[in-house]
Amino acid sequence: MNEPWMMLIVACTVFLIGLMGVIFRKNLLIVLMSVELMLNAVNLSFVTFSKLHNSLEGHISVLFVMTVAAAESAVGLGLVIALFRTLKTADSDQIQILRD
Amino acid sequence: MENSQQLTALLIWPMLGSILAWFIPKASQRIYSLFISIVQFALVIYVAYPVITQTGQGLEQTLPWLSDLGIQLSLKLDSTSVWFVLLSGFVSFVVLGMKGQWYRRNTRLFSSMAFFLIFSINAAFLSSNLIVFYLSYEAVFIPMILMVGIWGSSTKANSVFRFFLMSFFGSILMLVSIFYLSYLYFLKTGIFSANLNDLLKLSNENSPAMLWCFAGFFLAFAIKVPLFPFHGWLKEVYVNAPAPATIWMSAILSKLGVYGFIRFVGPLFPEAILSAQGILLALAAFSVIYAAFLAIQAKDPKALLSYSSISHLGFVMLGVFSMGASAKTSAIVLSVSHGLTSLVLFYLYDLIVKRKEDVSLEAYSGLAKKFPILFVCLFIGVLASVSLPGTFNFVGEFLVLIHAYPVSALCTILAGIGVIFGAVYMLKFYQKLGFGVSSDAQVAEVAEDISGFDLIVIVLILALIIYFGFQPSLFLGGMTNV
Amino acid sequence: MDWSFLAFVIFATIAILGSLMVILQKTPVSSAFSLVLVFFSFAGLYALLGAHFIAALQILVYTGAIMVLFVFVIMLLGQDEKTTDIKDTSLLFKGVTTLGAIGLLSVFLRAVMGSKEIVAKGQYSEEKIKELGGNLQAISEVLFKDYVFHFELVSFLILGAIVATVALAKRKNTYSGEYHE
C-alpha cells in the first residue's frame, strides 16, 4: 500500500498551489476557488493523519471543515456579488475603500 | 499571615464607586466622591488597623484567576504596603474634596476615573503576584492620562505623550522581566508562577539573566519615581496636570515606584543591587542635588514644587538602596511624610492659583498679607518640606541619612548638601509668593482667605505632620519587628 | 505494482495538475471546471485512504453544492471574458510567491518525514471499523456521541451563513410603496 507520506506530499503541494493562487490572482472568484483548494488539501491531511493514528477525529474535523467551507463560500460569494454590484468589479486591487 | 476576605473590599468598593459615578447627577458629584472616598478611607483604616497594631502580622488573601499561567489574585497587606495603602486612601479623600473645574466639566468622567485610579493603586499596592501588579501598575495610566488630557492646561498634548511613552517603555521591559523570571522558575520547578513568594526562590541566583531582569525592573521603577536621568517627563506633566492629578502623581504614584523597589526589586535581586549599590546610591544622591538646582532656577512655582519632589524622592531612594531593614523603614517613613507634604504644598498652591490669574513666579508678591491663614499653612508646609526638626519629614530624612551614612559616606554628604539647597529654593518659593509689596490688581475679585473644607483638611494634615514629627513610633514600631 | 498505487498516482497527478490549472486559467469558468477535476480526484484519494463516507461527501458537498454555487455566481456576474490579472502581476511578485511556496514546501516535507515516527494509538483500527460495520457506522458513533454538541453548533453556523448570504445578496429594496398588479 502506498505510504501515507505520499498523501501528505500531495496535500502540501495542493495547499501551496492554493496559497499561490490566493496570493497572485486578483480575481476574487479565483481567489475563493484557491481557498477551496487549500481547504481540501487540509482535509486530505486530516484524513491521512486520522488513518495514521487509527482515530476518527480527523474524519469528524473534515466534516466540520466541509460545513464551514460551504458556509464560507456561500458568504464569500454573497460578498463578491454585493461588491460587484456596487463597484462593478471583482478585482481585489480595486477594492480599497477601507484602506484610507 | 492571616487569611482575610476584607482585602477584596478595598478593590470592590472603589470599583463600585467608579461605576456608580455615572448615575449620579452632576451637581452632587463632589458630595458623592467625598462620601465614597471617606468610606474608602474608613475601610482602609478598618482593614489596616490589625496590621498596624499586631506587629509583623499581615493579611493575605488568594483568589484563583488564571492559575495555569501562574496568575492569581493574591492580595497581601503587610507592614510595607499598609502605609502606602493608608496614604493613598487619605490623599484620595483629600484630593476629591478639592473644588475645581473638574467638578464643572466632564464631572462624571472625573469621579469615575478617580475611583478607577484608587482601585488600580490599591490593586498595585496589595498584589503580591507580579503579573497582577503589572496590570494594575499599567491601569493607573488610564485615568492619569485622561485627567491630564481633559482637565490639564493648554500645552498638555506633548507632555501626555511623553509621559505615556516613558512610563510604558519602562514598564514593558518590566513585563518582559516578569515573564522571564517566571520562565526561570518554570525551568527550575516545572510550574509557571508569577507569585512573589515563589519567585523569591530565584533571588539567590547570581546569573547575567538576573542582572538583565533587574535592569528591566529598575528602569520601570526609576522612571516612575523618578531617578535622575529618567525624570525628563516629570516637569511638563506635573505643571500641566490639574491639581488632583499632580497631587496623586507626586504623593502616590511616585510611591508606587518606591514601593516597587522595596517590595519587588530589593527581595528579588539582592545580589544585583549589592553589586550596583555604589552607582545606585550615587544616582539617588545626584538626583537630590540636581533636582534642587533645577528647582532653584525654576520660574514657575509648580515646576519648582515638582523639582523639589524629585529631590525629596532622591532621599527616599537613598534609603531604599542602602538596603537593610532599618533603612527600608526609614525610606517608607520618608515616603509617607513626603506624600503628606507634597499634598499640602500642591493643594495650597492650587488654592493660590485659583485666587490669581497669572502663574509666573515673578507675577506674585505680597500675598501673605492678603491671605494670612493660607500663608501660615503654606509656611508650615514649606518648613516640613525643608525637613525642619519637629516635622515628620525630619524624622524620615534623618533616619534615611543616618542609615545611609555607614553604607556610603560620600553619597550621604552629597545628599546632605541638597538639604541646604532645599532651604534655598523653598524659601524662594515662599518669599516670592508671600512677601514683598502686594499689588491688588493681580488678585481676583472674590479672593477670600482659606476656609471651610480646605482649612479643616489642611490643618488636619499639618497637625499630622507635626504630631508624627514628635511621635513617629506608630510608623517605626510597627515595622521594626518585621 | 499495486493497483492502488497506480490509482494513487493517477489521482495525485490529476489533483496537482488540476489545481495548477485552477490558478493559471485566464477565465473563471475554466478555473471552476478544473476545480471540479481536483475535487473528484480528491474523492478518489479519500476512497484510497478508506474514508468512503468522506469521499462520498466530497462529491456531494463540493462538487454538488459548492461548485454549482461558483458556476452560478460566475454566470450571474457575467465573468466570462479573459482576465488579465496574471499578466498584470509583476514577475518579481510572482517569483517571490513561488519561491516562498517552494520554501514552505521544503519545510513541510521535512515535517512530513516526521510522520513516519507516528505510532497509531487510537482505538479505531481497520479491524474495529469493520467490526462496527463500516466507516459510516464508526463515524456516526463518534459524531453523535462525543461531538453531538459541536454538531448542533455547526447548524447554527450554517443558519447564520444563510441569513448573511440572503442579506448580502438581496437587491436593494425597490418597493416604492405602491402595489402593482
Added chain:
Amino acid sequence: MNLLLIVLFPFFGFMINGFMQLRSLKTGHKISSKQSGSIATFAMVLSFITAIYYFIQFSGQQEDGRLIEQNLFSWIKLGAFHVDFSLRLDSLSLLFTMIITGVGSLIHLYSIGYMKEDETPAKYFSYLNLFCFMMLNLVLGATMPHIFLGWEGVGLASYLLIGYWNQDTAKVGAGQKAFVMNRIGDLGFLIAMFIAYKYVGSLDLVDLQKATLSPKIASVVGLLVFFACTGKSAQIPLFTWLPDAMAGPTPVSALIHAATMVTSGIYLLTRISPLLLQAPDVLSVIAMVGVTTAFVSAVIACAQKDIKKILAYSTVSQLGFMFLACGVGAFDAGVFHVMTHAFFKALMFLGAGSVIHALHEEQNIFKMGGLSRKLPITTFTFVMGWAAILGLPPFSGFFSKDEIIIQSLHSQYGNQILFIMALASALLTAFYMTRLLVLVFFSPSRMEKETEEHAHESPLVMTLPLIALAILSLVGGFMHHSEGGHEEGQSIMIASVVVALIGAAFAFFRYRKFDKEEMTNQFVEKGLGIDVFYNKFFGNGVPLLAKGLSKWIEEYFIQNSMKFCTWMVEFSGSVLKSFQVGSMQVYLLMMVVFGLAFMIWILESVMQGVIFYGK
C-alpha cells in the same frame, strides 16, 4: 516643679499670641503691643522664675549633684537607633537658661515699648516666644537630635524675625541669607551626628562625652561640629549673615544676634568638650579661627557707619573671643564671657534701639551726635556697656575678657600669636566702641533740625530693661569664681586695660569734634570683600550653575533624549506604515514569507532540542 515648665511657658506664649494674631486677622480687631507684649513677657518671666527655682536648688548641692533629667517621651526608635525626647539640666544649661529667660524677659519688656507703633505686635511677640522656646530646647536637650531641633528652630525664628517687615524684600533676603548660611553649618552638625552614631552608637550627649574615639574620628566630629558653630555663631567663614541680620527689629538683634542664639555655638562646643580635648588639632583650629574672626571683624567694625552694623561686627568679634577661649581649652572662660557679653551687648543693642527709636529709624552714626543731653538714661547705660566691653575694671567684661586673654597665652593650648592677636583685637574693640560712643552721644550734633527736635528719651518700659542690664553689666563679673590666681595674670591684666585705654583715647580725640561724615575705606566697610566674594561666587554662582545645569544637561541632554525617544516612536511608526500598502495579496505574501521564516526557526529549534514538545 517640672523641668518642662521652663520650656512650656514660652511655648504657650507663642501659641496664645499666634492665635490672637490669626483671630485678629479674621475679625479685624487690633491687638496692642501692650496686650500681646505683656502675655509674652509674663511667659518669659514665669520661665525665668522656674529657672531661678532650679538655681536655688542647685546652689544647695554639690557639684556632682547638679543634674536633673526628665525623659518626656521616646522620640525616634528604630532598631538599634534610639533617641529620647528628654530634657537635662546641669550647671551649664542652667546658666544658659538663666541668660535666655532673664535677658529674654528684659528684652520682651523692652519690645513692648519699641513695637508700640507696629501693626502686628502679636505676631512679633509670638515669634519672639517661639525663639525662646526653641533656644531653651537647644540648651536643655539631652540628645544631639534634640539640640538640632532647637538649633534649627532658632534659625527659623531668626529667619522670621529678621524678615519681620516682610514687605521689604531686602529684609526678607537678609533673613533668607541667615537661614541658608546657618543651614550650611547645620550640614556639618548632621554629618557629625552620623559619624558619632556610627562610632559611638548613641546620640545621647552623656554617651558622647564619655566616649573615647580615635583621634582621627574625634577630629572629624569636632571639626564638623565646629563648622556648624561657625554658621550659628557667625565665625569665619560663615559670619557674613550677622551684619545683614540687623535688618530685623533692634530688640531681636539684642536677643537673638547678641545675647543668645549666636552663643549657642559656644554652648555646643562646651557640651562636647571631652571629645574636643581628644583632638588637640581641632582645638588649635578653633582658636585660630576664633582669634582671626575677632580681629578681622574688629577691623571691619572700625569702618562702619551704621550703629547696628558696628554692634553686629562687634558681636562677631566678641564671639571670636569666646571661640578663642574654647580653642585654648578654657571653656569656662568662654561660657563666662557668653554671660557677660549677653549683658553688655544686649544693653548696647537696646541702647542703640532707644537711639534709633528716638531718631525715627536713623541708623547712621554720622547723622547723630550730642545725644547725651536728649537721652540721659540711654547715654548713661550705654556708657556702662561701653566700659564693660572695653574691659575696664570692675565692669563685667574686665573679668571675662581678661580671663580669655590670659588663657590664650598661659593655657596648655595657648601661644604668643593668639595672645598678640587677641590683644590687638581688644585694642580695636576699644577704638570702634569709643568711636561709636563719642559720635553718637558726645560729639557736636550732626542731625537734621526736625529730627533733633523730636528726639526724646524712651518711655519707662524701654529704659527699665536698660537700667537692669546696666546693673548686670556692672556686677556680672563677680558671679564667676575665677580660680585664676596666676602670677603672670596680673601683668597681662594691666596690659590689656592699658591697651584698651590707648584705643579709647585715640578714638576719643579723633572723633571728639567730628562734624562731617568720615571717609571710610569702602573695601573695609563692605566687610573686606568677603561678603562681596560670597555674593559673587555663591550668590551668582549657584543660580548660574543651576541655569547651566538646566540648559546643558536638562535641556540638551535629558529633554533631547526624550525628544529622541518620541521621534524614534514616530519614525518607526512611519517606517512600519509603509508596509501597509492596502493590497491583500501583499499582506498574504508577507504572511507567507514571515511564516516561512518562523517555521524554519521553529523547526531548527525542534531539531536541536531547544524546544521540546509533549512526550
